[in-house]
Amino acid sequence: MSSRDEALCQACGACCAYSAEWPRFALETDAQLAKIPRAYVDEACGRMRCGGDRCSALTGELGVATACAVYAARPDVCRECEPGDAACGTARAHIGLAPVMRPELSTP
Ligand code: SF4
């Protein structure tokens, strides 16, 4: 992720608080999952533990300044998030933020 994208995401956090169903584990290995502190994991559901729709690893204030407490060990789905893609736009709209303009993502 570029430093521009990192700055965008740190001032947002919307996709980490959109749905408890989003930060779900998929193809991670046991070794990868073991790096995530258990306090942040919902073992029964196979995903990050959430409070409502917000991932328990998200710190800070949405739309202002946020961070991921397990950034280096975050699940694959979190690594695939791309500022400016459709899911990003949906999550940002949910908290009242304008979409990230990335013309290169809308060209076929
Ligand atoms: S919704 Fe988009 S800009 Fe906001 S944190 Fe997620 S990927 Fe980054």
Ligand code: SF4
């Ligand atoms: S693990 Fe980190 S990047 Fe993934 S949803 Fe939770 S706070 Fe966001």
